[in-house]
Amino acid sequence: MIGFLRTFSLAESRRFMQCKLVRQCGFSVQTTESALKWADSLVPGLDSHVYGTMLGRCIEQNDPISAKAIHCDIVKKGSCLDLFATNILLNAYVKAGFASDALKLFDEMPKRNNISYVTLSRGFVSEDPVGLYIRLLREGHELNPHVFTSFLKWFVNLDKAEIGWWLHSSIVKLGFCSDAFVGAALINAYSVCGFFDSARSVFEGILCKDIVAWTGIVSCYVENGHFEDSLELLSRMGMAGFMPNNYTFAMALKASIGLGAFDFAKGVHGRILKTCYEFDLHVGVALLQLYAQLGDMSDALKVFNEMPKNDVIPWSFMIARFGQNGFCDEAVDLFIRMRQAFVAPNEFTFTSILNVCAIGKCSGLGKQIHGLVIKAGFNLDVYVSNALIDVYSKCEDMDNAVKLFSELSSRNEVSWNTIIVGYENLGESEEALSVFREALRNQVSVTEVTCSSGIGACASLASMELGVQIHGVAIKTSNAEKVAVRNSLIDMYAKCGDIKDAQSVFNEMETEDVASWNALISGYSTHGLCREALKIFDSMKDCDCKPNGLTFLGVLSGCSNAGLIDEGQDCFESMRDHGIEPSLEHYTCMVRLLGRSGRLEKAMKLIEEIPYEPSVMIWRAMLSASIVQNNVEFARRSAEEILKINPKDEATYVLLSNMYAGAKQWANVASIRRSMKEKCVKKEPGLSWIEHQGNVYYFSVGMLSHHPDMKLINGMLEWLNMKAKRAGYVPDRNAVLLDINDEEKDKRLWVHSERLALAYGLVRMPSSRNRILIIKNLRICSDCHNAMKVISSIVERDLVIRDMNRFHRFHAGVCSCGDHW
Numbered sequence: 057m058i059g060f061l062r063t064f065s066l067a068e069s070r071r072f073m074q075c076k077l078v079r080q081c082g083f084s085v086q087t088t089e090s091a092l093k094w095a096d097s098l099v100p101g102l103d104s105h106v107y108g109t110m111l112g113r114c115i116e117q118n119d120p121i122s123a124k125a126i127h128c129d130i131v132k133k134g135s136c137l138d139l140f141a142t143n144i145l146l147n148a149y150v151k152a153g154f155a156s157d158a159l160k161l162f163d164e165m166p167k168r169n170n171i172s173y174v175t176l177s178r179g180f181v182s183e184d185p186v187g188l189y190i191r192l193l194r195e196g197h198e199l200n201p202h203v204f205t206s207f208l209k210w211f212v213n214l215d216k217a218e219i220g221w222w223l224h225s226s227i228v229k230l231g232f233c234s235d236a237f238v239g240a241a242l243i244n245a246y247s248v249c250g251f252f253d254s255a256r257s258v259f260e261g262i263l264c265k266d267i268v269a270w271t272g273i274v275s276c277y278v279e280n281g282h283f284e285d286s287l288e289l290l291s292r293m294g295m296a297g298f299m300p301n302n303y304t305f306a307m308a309l310k311a312s313i314g315l316g317a318f319d320f321a322k323g324v325h326g327r328i329l330k331t332c333y334e335f336d337l338h339v340g341v342a343l344l345q346l347y348a349q350l351g352d353m354s355d356a357l358k359v360f361n362e363m364p365k366n367d368v369i370p371w372s373f374m375i376a377r378f379g380q381n382g383f384c385d386e387a388v389d390l391f392i393r394m395r396q397a398f399v400a401p402n403e404f405t406f407t408s409i410l411n412v413c414a415i416g417k418c419s420g421l422g423k424q425i426h427g428l429v430i431k432a433g434f435n436l437d438v439y440v441s442n443a444l445i446d447v448y449s450k451c452e453d454m455d456n457a458v459k460l461f462s463e464l465s466s467r468n469e470v471s472w473n474t475i476i477v478g479y480e481n482l483g484e485s486e487e488a489l490s491v492f493r494e495a496l497r498n499q500v501s502v503t504e505v506t507c508s509s510g511i512g513a514c515a516s517l518a519s520m521e522l523g524v525q526i527h528g529v530a531i532k533t534s535n536a537e538k539v540a541v542r543n544s545l546i547d548m549y550a551k552c553g554d555i556k557d558a559q560s561v562f563n564e565m566e567t568e569d570v571a572s573w574n575a576l577i578s579g580y581s582t583h584g585l586c587r588e589a590l591k592i593f594d595s596m597k598d599c600d601c602k603p604n605g606l607t608f609l610g611v612l613s614g615c616s617n618a619g620l621i622d623e624g625q626d627c628f629e630s631m632r633d634h635g636i637e638p639s640l641e642h643y644t645c646m647v648r649l650l651g652r653s654g655r656l657e658k659a660m661k662l663i664e665e666i667p668y669e670p671s672v673m674i675w676r677a678m679l680s681a682s683i684v685q686n687n688v689e690f691a692r693r694s695a696e697e698i699l700k701i702n703p704k705d706e707a708t709y710v711l712l713s714n715m716y717a718g719a720k721q722w723a724n725v726a727s728i729r730r731s732m733k734e735k736c737v738k739k740e741p742g743l744s745w746i747e748h749q750g751n752v753y754y755f756s757v758g759m760l761s762h763h764p765d766m767k768l769i770n771g772m773l774e775w776l777n778m779k780a781k782r783a784g785y786v787p788d789r790n791a792v793l794l795d796i797n798d799e800e801k802d803k804r805l806w807v808h809s810e811r812l813a814l815a816y817g818l819v820r821m822p823s824s825r826n827r828i829l830i831i832k833n834l835r836i837c838s839d840c841h842n843a844m845k846v847i848s849s850i851v852e853r854d855l856v857i858r859d860m861n862r863f864h865r866f867h868a869g870v871c872s873c874g875d876h877w
């Protein structure tokens with residue numbers, strides 16, 4: 057000890073004491089300055105060694121602000137740190153995440169060594185690791201395993217793992233390829249970019265394979281979907297004498313789930329229990345995946361209940377899986393338990409629980425969670441915000457959905473899609489299309505969801521011109537081949553009255569699903585082409601596609617539209633053979649079909665056999681059939697049942713009144729009018745629309761005064777009235793229930809919305825266009841139906857009207873529905 061002291065000069069011994077004192081005295085942010093002053097007072101002018109010690113202390117105490125203060129002091133005094141101390145300062149900045157400070161210091165360093173580079177690389181502070189690596193080479197620093205592994209990690213961190221091969225050559229050249237430390241980093245880089253062959257050859261080249269290398273190569277095979285190989289590697293690892301650890305157990309579980317080898321996975325679970333790894337987070341989450349995959353949420357819950365619950369991942373996983381499996385109450389319960397356990401939710405938890413709210417349309421809970429999201433500061437996260445937008449739009453609160461959407465600065469295509477689908481589901485097709493256009497203007501990348509909901513909006517508006525344009529957009533964005541887009545195209549073309557185009561979209565499909573078949577079948581059915589619908593149904597049964605409830609609905613409604621009684625009955629009876637229980641809609645079709653063919657008794661018997669409470673729609677079908685067949689008794693009973701469920705059902709009063717008027721029972725007609733007045737029955741306003749040059753024009757009954765083309769339309773209507781009367785059209789005044797004279801009644805009939813839309817079409821559309829398509833929100837009335845037949849031969853054009861039930865194609869005085877609708 058004495059000899060040791062003797063070799064010290066006086067200054068050196070003072071500095072030694074100083075460092076020792078500095079090391080002993082802990083200082084914090086508030087006392088940095090005083091510590092500096094105090095240290096300075098011992099010997100004026102601190103040197104690198106002292107500063108280095110103090111900076112080391114800052115790193116130990118996780119106190120980057122003090123490190124910065126010391127840096128200021130150095131700059132102020134004009135002192136200069138040596139390389140060793142500067143690297144410590146650099147490390148302090150890197151560890152604190154002060155990227156720009158670190159880079160600035162690095163650039164200003166008069167000298168650097170490979171430690172400076174390694175230090176810099178550990179903080180991932182720059183987006184240009186390649187540039188820095190080249191600098192390192194040019195400056196001639198030593199390349200060692202630390203340099204390689206740090207740069208490889210940096211590449212992976214920046215999603216640039218594929219440039220790892222670029223270091224691989226230097227690694228081989230310098231002979232580090234057999235080093236387990238470098239090898240593991242290379243395996244990881246190759247694994248991330250999917251080059252499992254390269255990863256394998258690196259692995260095989262490692263001389264002394266350690267557990268890290270083994271785990272790395274196994275996880276590489278699992279992450280890249282080569283489950284069998286990964287299990288083989290695991291058994292090789294066991295033979296090499298390595299005990300499995302938590303990572304390898306998690307990998308073994310993942311691999312066996314991927315292979316569907318659930319019994320094997322359960323065996324792994326047994327080994328995990330023996331080695332007590334079930335309390336490990338990675339193992340626990342893999343076990344949850346196993347039991348959730350097996351579809352047994354109660355087993356998953358058992359595993360979950362045994363796990364330590366301080367981490368958010370298992371909670372999020374369970375909430376998400378409960379939600380996806382439709383156990384919404386369980387998901388909500390778990391979320392509450394998680395809050396009680398003081399585990400802070402992350403963006404995945406919030407997204408999952410919000411999805412549950414959206415599925416269950418729980419607007420109250422959704423709003424509460426919105427509050428939590430804001431409190432936890434996740435309101436700027438795009439995934440969470442998208443989930444919130446979805447909750448509001450599914451709960452039919454588009455105002456709040458749009459408000460969130462417009463406030464979201466980082467919106468992505470999912471945000472746009474959610475709004476478009478939200479409007480579309482609420483039937484606000486025009487709004488949906490306007491958001492769709494805005495998305496295109498904003499150059500949002502168009503997905504299949506965007507395309508299919510845009511096309512869906514065109515289908516409900518019967519806006520074929522726009523539909524064709526969006527079809528073009530789908531082709532341009534390579535979405536046109538996707539099944540969902542194809543299905544909505546089939547539906548759109550069919551609903552816009554062009555069943556041929558619908559068929560050709562279907563024919564061009566490589567793989568069709570049940571929705572494709574359904575769209576085509578119901579397309580033919582609404583067009584009244586039931587024989588074709590039945591043919592398609594037969595070819596569907598020949599291929600692998602299993603029909604569902606909607607398929608049968610399409611076929612049955614086709615049969616009832618065309619009056620195919622035997623085919624309809626066969627189809628209805630075969631439903632249970634396909635494992636489908638008929639719903640109220642199926643019964644409605646059958647009642648319509650039986651009633652239409654005059655089998656009223658049978659129809660009434662069927663209604664009585666329905667295992668559920670019959671709906672308004674069923675009684676309505678029965679009522680109109682009874683009226684057509686002049687069965688006053690059944691008509692009265694059906695009307696009573698309808699009015700029991702819906703006392704203000706306007707259509708029922710109209711039908712009953714028509715029937716009494718037809719039977720000349722004027723007292724009954726008067727009593728119906730009285731009860732309508734008493735119950736304040738109001739007609740749902742009839743609305744028709746027509747598309748012209750990509751715009752949709754609406755007409756509501758009697759409303760003409762504001763229309764810019766009012767004069768032209770009125771002129772056309774007068775001309776049509778005159779021509780129709782000459783061709784033998786007699787107005788059916790029973791369709792008007794008001795106490796007014798006949799002349800007034802005739803006037804009112806001529807302002808029904810479909811006639812206004814037709815007059816507009818005749819005025820505006822060139823006569824070269826043979827087909828005029830009009831959409832109506834209600835059922836077409838008997839008088840308009842008569843008038844349309846007559847007009848179709850006067851103007852010599854095809855008039856197509858899609859009412860709430862089906863298509864009517866009027867051609868040369870005849871309607872495709874055969875006067876049954």
Ligand SMILES: [Zn+2]
Pocket residue numbers: 808836837838839840841
């Ligand atoms: Zn009408």
Ligand SMILES: [Zn+2]
Pocket residue numbers: 841863864865871872873874875876877
């Ligand atoms: Zn018709």
